[in-house]
Amino acid sequence: MNRSDVLIIGAGPTGLVLALWLSKLGVRARIIDKTSAPGTTSRALAVQARTLELYRQLDLSETIVRNGHRVAATNFWVNGKPLAQLPLKRIGEGLTPYAFVEIFPQDEHERLLIERLEDYGITVERDTTLEIFEESSDGLTAHLRLPNGEQEICQACYLAGCDGARSVVRKSLDTGFPGGTYQQVFYVADVKASGPAMNGELHLDLDEADFLAVFPLAGAGHARLIGTVRDERADRAETLQFSDVSRRAIEHLKVHIEDVHWFSTYRVHHRVAEHFRSGRAFLLGDAAHVHSPAGGQGMNTGIGDAINLAWKLAAVLSGGAEASLLDSYETERIAFARRLVSTTDKVFSFVTAEGRLADLLRMRVAPFLIPKMASFEASREFLFRTVSQVTLNYRGMPLSAGAAGHVHGGDRLPWAHEGEGDNYEPLRQPCWQVHVYGDTSDEMIAWCAEHHLPLHVFDWRPAFETAGLARNGFYLLRPDTYVAIAENSADPKVVERYFHDHGIRPYFNCT
Structure with missing residues (x-):
């Protein structure tokens, strides 16, 4: 019977980082995923400064910085004109070695993590699903469905559910996932385009038109569009094509589309699991918390979950700590997840709200306030500290x-x-x-x-x-x-x- 120290369900960034850190620390990890291949499309883009700091432990930071794209500024548009700019080049100077906003798309990110994991002799087992698992006093027994349709029974000391918002692990633990779903339907598209908004900076439309953000990608003229789908089109979101998307916001930002590499629609949720741990099973990443894309926090928070849990599992499995150390994982990470969902919910609701008052705030008040705030170093530093996750702390908790x-x-x-x-x-x-x-x-x-x-x-x-x-x-x-x-x-x-x-x-x- 196959046995591992930790069985990881899900090979997104969270699961891959957990497997990498465990392998670095000498723990036998096994990682499975229901998909047949790594993703070629993704929504997560930003790799925050705190993640890059932690990535130094596996020599990942320099590779990401070298192959990613630094965003020099965020531009806010109203009525077809850029009215305010927030400089980002040196926004976190003196606070971190990575005092900038880094764009490195999730699909490229995953490929890098998979390559590094293979250096440890670990390969993601594809087309493999978890059916059920049972816990005993000394470990777990899991039933897996293999690519050929056969069932495998394996054992592990611990199980990590990194299997996304529809987590099989979370459902098996019967853990609640309270929260809700935003009414807006969003689309995401990777495009080749031209125009003033394709200058390598981030551009955000604040008009009453459909919400639109243009995120720069590496390579001239390449960008990711994230926008809303409103009116009757939202009712048929699953069958929409890019040609069905409203052009108002795109035209306001003067984006001239030359080619659409891929396109998808999705709904945004805001939820936090009631528990991140049950016995020998843990929830991480989207299996534990999902939230709006405001601030590029989701993937980075899942990676933080993985690193927090990895060293604790390694310590317990090596005999370097009592099993009670694992209690601190939920205590530390669930508190942050709840604060994060609350914060991103407020920002997201402001940016996407509809109505005359919301339009007034975005189009009149925000363009006036943003340059004023950007002119103060303290304001810029506060923004960077918050978004980059360098202020995340575990004060007042058992290990502090x-x-x-x-x-x-x-x-x-x-x-x-x-x-x-x-x-x-x-x-x-x-x-x-x-x-x-x-x-x-x-x-x-x-x-x-x-x-x-x-x-x-x-x-x-x-x-x-x-x-x-x-x-x-x-x-x-x-x-x-x-x-x-x-x-x-x-x-x-x-x-x-x-x-x-x-x-x-x-x-x-x-x-």
């Missing part, structure tokens, strides 16, 4: 403790760059580690050496103070680079007590 400088337990470690190096270089290794900015005690040095816990001591520099880091304290960092402890002292007993209280054994640390 203390505060030092402006940094709290549960925060993303602030990035500090000065000269040639930065404090993120050690984070390429997905392991527990201690950072000290300034000086530390001999006791801390000795304790970390004895317990094989990497200790990185950085000579104090002004850049660290600017980033909000405390001098001569320490930060215990989790394998996913979030701060576990922020502490002003140099006492290793604080670290020892943390590991003891959470059932974590640092000598199983990944090296």
Whole structure:
């Protein structure tokens, strides 16, 4: 009987990233998908800065940046004219190594992840579906339907449902998926076109006409259109062709279509599962939460789910932590998913609302306010921090403790760059580690050496103070680079007590 440590259902970005991180950490992962081949079309485009930071652990970031497209600005159009612009070139400067908006379409993204996974000897098993699974005290038994129609019974220690909004895993767990569906029908099309909106920047129509956004893709004249389908056409969305789409917004943005590579329609949902875990089964990505495309958050949030769960599963499976560590996955990720759905719902509702008041706000008020807000560095920084997910934190949660400088337990470690190096270089290794900015005690040095816990001591520099880091304290960092402890002292007993209280054994640390 085939046995794996973790059986992953679904080979979208979430499932592939989970398989990659587990493989990196020495866990035997098996990944299946019901489709016969990777997707050639997709809606997800943006790879946020926080995702790129985490992708350094698998040397993915540079490849994505090299092959993707940086968006220089967002332009807001009213009555056929660009009335406001939000510059994006340096919007997150000083906050992250990836202080820009990166476009890298999901289909290309998946192909890259699949290639890297094959380097670990893992191949996605296609045309394979999960039928049922049963849990026992020491694992799971799953019944799979293979491409030839035969059934296979396999075993795993844990199961990860990364199988999308119609998740078989979620339905098998009988977990509720409360929320709703927006009334609008949307279309998405990859096109070759010309016109002023094909300048490599993002363009958004704010008119009372059909909503339309033009997202730039790599290559001159290539873009993705995302727009609404209104009136009686929405009732026959499943049979619509691009020729049926209203031209009002397209003409307002002066987009001259030369070729349509692909076209599809869809409805947008906003839902969060009642639970992200039941026993040995977990829900991730769209199986756990779906939300509007506002801000390009969906795929990145699923990837965050995968990385959060991967190191915890690896620790438990290796004997480096008690099984209770897995309880923190739902606690940390469900809170973020609920906040995200609420936030994107408000933005999405504003952009797509109909009626005289909504038109007034979009066409008169927004074009006036956007340039004013864009002129303030604080406004631009707030926008970038929110959209890029660098403000995502686990403050006040069970694995987070203390505060030092402006940094709290549960925060993303602030990035500090000065000269040639930065404090993120050690984070390429997905392991527990201690950072000290300034000086530390001999006791801390000795304790970390004895317990094989990497200790990185950085000579104090002004850049660290600017980033909000405390001098001569320490930060215990989790394998996913979030701060576990922020502490002003140099006492290793604080670290020892943390590991003891959470059932974590640092000598199983990944090296």
